[in-house]
Amino acid sequence: MLQVANLAQGVGFAAYLVVDSFTGVLLSTVLVSVGRTAFWGSFGATVAVISRPGERGLWFGFLGALRNVGFALGGLVSGLAISIGTETAYAAIVVANAVSYALAYLLLRAVPNTVVHSTYDAGERREGWGVVLRDRRYGLLVLTQAAFSMSMMALNFAMPIYATETLGLPGWVAGALFTINTVMVGCGQGLLVRSLTGRVRNRVLLVANLAFAASYVVLLGATRASVVAATLLVLGGVAIYSPGEMLGGPVLADTGASSPDLV
Numbered sequence: 001m002l003q004v005a006n007l008a009q010g011v012g013f014a015a016y017l018v019v020d021s022f023t024g025v026l027l028s029t030v031l032v033s034v035g036r037t038a039f040w041g042s043f044g045a046t047v048a049v050i051s052r053p054g055e056r057g058l059w060f061g062f063l064g065a066l067r068n069v070g071f072a073l074g075g076l077v078s079g080l081a082i083s084i085g086t087e088t089a090y091a092a093i094v095v096a097n098a099v100s101y102a103l104a105y106l107l108l109r110a111v112p113n114t115v116v117h118s119t120y121d122a123g124e125r126r127e128g129w130g131v132v133l134r135d136r137r138y139g140l141l142v143l144t145q146a147a148f149s150m151s152m153m154a155l156n157f158a159m160p161i162y163a164t165e166t167l168g169l170p171g172w173v174a175g176a177l178f179t180i181n182t183v184m185v186g187c188g189q190g191l192l193v194r195s196l197t198g199r200v201r202n203r204v205l206l207v208a209n210l211a212f213a214a215s216y217v218v219l220l221g222a223t224r225a226s227v228v229a230a231t232l233l234v235l236g237g238v239a240i241y242s243p244g245e246m247l248g249g250p251v252l253a254d255t256g257a258s259s260p261d262l263v
Contacts, residue, residue: 001042003108008035010101016094035101050112061193061250065186072182079175144205148248151212155181155241159219163234167222173231177238184242192246204251211244 012032019025044060051059077096081089132138160174218237222230 003105005035005039006101006105010098013094013098057250061189064249065189068182068185167230180238181242185246189246193250201251204247208244208248215241
């Protein structure tokens with residue numbers, strides 16, 4: 001699934017170079033989106049089954065940090081392309097994306113082809129939506145994951161618009177938000193995850209959500225501040241927000257991958 005996901009995204013980006021109509025762009029975007037969805041649907045399970053016992057949380061933390069480093073580098077390169085503003089610069093970004101997915105596909109060819117087997121006997125398995133809906137602990141996990149995902153989306157969509165449109169701050173502040181977040185996660189997540197060994201997961205998630213909530217309160221306080229004070233509050237809010245991402249991401253990924261079918 002990971003190989004198919006990377007091929008789909010690579011083909012989708014390559015198609016951007018040749019399509020010249022709304023329908024073509026739409027179909028290419030759908031292909032890229034399907035590939036991205038397939039990637040995240042199979043990424044966690046793959047990491048879970050190929051990790052050594054006791055190291056799964058560390059790997060999720062490391063991969064999360066590495067991903068944020070990629071976000072930072074990609075943001076810098078994309079910003080450079082936008083600054084140049086030529087068709088060639090934009091095309092170069094598209095080509096670089098297509099090549100990166102092709103490279104990821106080739107690297108994944110070397111990953112062991114591990115098949116997930118169930119540890120339950122066929123006679124013990126209970127199936128159907130009723131079983132899922134009655135599982136309160138699983139429902140709580142889904143709600144926690146949904147709340148975490150909403151907070152993760154806030155950095156990408158809500159905070160930049162809030163800073164530039166609602167507060168009227170300079171455009172560079174939006175870029176600084178991502179820089180602070182990616183640097184903190186890229187440099188600190190691995191160390192933070194290692195320090196969590198032996199901690200109770202629900203307590204770690206509680207601290208993560210408290211960090212998110214505290215950051216929102218700080219951001220809200222910027223609405224009645226001067227431009228300088230609002231800038232400092234927004235940047236400080238992201239600095240408070242980032243530990244929530246560092247704490248919650250690896251724990252939820254590891255928890256979701258800890259079902260009996262993956263152990």
